[in-house]
Amino acid sequence: MKQRKNTILTYPIILEVLVWILYVLMYKYSYHLEHDYFPPQMGQNFPYPILCLYACCSSLYLIFYYRYLVPKLLSKKRYTWLLGLSFVYIVILGTWNNRLTAYFFSLVSSMPEKAYFHALQQGYLDWNLITTDTIAFLAVGISIFSYRNEISRRKMETEHLKLQMQVLKAQLQPHFLFNALNGIYALSLNHPKDTSSSILLLSQLMHYILHDAAREEVPLKEELHFMNSYFAFERLRFPQATIHLQINDVDDTLTIPPLLFLPLIENSFKHGKQTAIDQAEIKANVALNEEGWLTFRIANERLPLSKLSTTKKSGIGLSNLRKRLERYYPDQHHLQVDQTENHYIAEFKIKIR
Template sequence: MKNTPGPIAYNYTIPLKYHLLFWIVYYLFNTIRWGGYFDDYLYSAKSNLVSFFVSILFCYWHIYFLIPKYIVRKKIIPYISWMVLSSVFFYFLKTGMIYLFIDKTIWPEAPEGQTAPGFNHFITVVLGELYVVAFVSAIKLTIDWISVKNQRDELQKLQLQTEIKYLRAQIQPHFFFNTLNSLYALTLTKSDNAPRVVVKLSEIMQYVLYDVQEPDIHLTREIRYINSYVNLEELRRGNVELSLSIIGDIEDIKTPPLLFLPFIENCFKHGGSVDEEMHIDITFKSLPGDNSLHFLIKNTINPEDDSIKPKGGIGIQNVKRRLFLLYQNNFILQTGIKRQCFIAYLKIPVSA
């Protein structure tokens, strides 16, 4: 049987000291208020002590039993029935305690006093208790709502971090697999470039395994990594022409690590055979006051490769998903093909 999520549990525990503080303030406020109103502070202190006790029982009965059992489960009719019964019970409890311990006149505030329960007295007492119950319940529900919201925010943040790590992990094995294949081909031909590939690969592995564990990294380090990656492909192909332009001051700019790698990978994946010359133009631009990083890459492609049409290659979908997780809709990504060149433009907000 498939498990379905149940109602949210209102189980946040409020420290005891806050319970005590609230009820002490509530008791003192009512004692001073009614004592001053009737000019009898002693009676007010005694009668409010009874009300204080009954209010505590009614409030906790409501917030810890009736709300979780009926309101949260949307059982409105049973909730109303229980509230009516509870109101009657606590009315007689309060009235009886006042009659036994305080004064035979259970409602001295009435014009002629009152020594027996009555409808008007019932309405007055119950409305007063419901006022306190509603006030305390509002506080408790607000605290529960904040607690649940914080838990959901933490869970959403954790899920976001997990998915971003997963998308990053998809990039790294793919890159290392391609590089090792290239190294294998060079060793078969006993190429003099094989040792240089090993050195470059070790530099990149150090970057990927140790330097990109933070959520953001300096753009200059990312560019050095891109250069190392392109150098590896140059060693393998021997006919790569790279033009890298930096416009503006990027020294203090930080970006998510490995964000631009899929675009670089696509250059070599769809750039034709190893016998064809490849041109890659990369531009990073950051203008003063813009608070954005502009990334533009253009590379020649194999016109017979249909896998990059119309969305720009497999890795681009990975990039789009990661960009959405990082920036929601606060980014621009445009890709297209023009004159046998694949062009990608990316604009993201940056932090220093």
């Protein structure tokens, strides 16, 4: 299953950085520079750099506004409160913040910057900066709120999907055990000497299902080992049948979700011709091509349709498999089940690399 890696460069972070660079450090600097206190300085591309520092320091109080206040009020849908507190925060608090910052800058600056900072201490309302501050940092706050909402929604979806997968696995385990116990019961009647071996194999299979397969993904080699053990279990049940498993060149360092093969294998052995006639054949094949598609194909002989009970159904196995493939490999899987009068053929493909 492919997962997207987390990255620190989220949209709100990028927008915040751009606002501080383009708006605070560049626009506000040039806005202060345009006042009559500052005569042109020929040959200098960046005159009066202390104005840029002042623009940055006088805007620091807005960090709490857009990172906490705006997302908090939006999450609670307090829109009227947001408008009122934005006015109080930016117009009233912002004015006093600018006066206080200008006072400290006037203590460490010289003319003509000192005269300009003295003028800023008068506390006049600069509606141009008030408007642009509100638009710029309210936009950042809204983007942070939207991003957090999206992360929360995706987290809830992930938890819901995990719960669904736990339910599917909980259904799969008793389904497998029920079929296996039926097989051991039939084996004890027909071939009692092989019953102990089949019980040992069953215990190994159940250990894998209950413990190893509890993980989200397992190494492909472990899943193939489980498949080999399952086929060995079925050979004990049907010693006269031809049961063949071929595993072609497969990169066993890859990982896949556990028990993907099991529903198709179970169906083949449950509804195969060997349940009624000793001479029957089941063939399975696992292969990985150069494009990264893992293919599993299993085919079994079946009795003519007229001799089969029409009430038999595949149960929850195929339904679970379809849900799991859609969950783990959306748009990167293919499942096909074909039935003829004498054969049952099932195949799925998944893109695992």
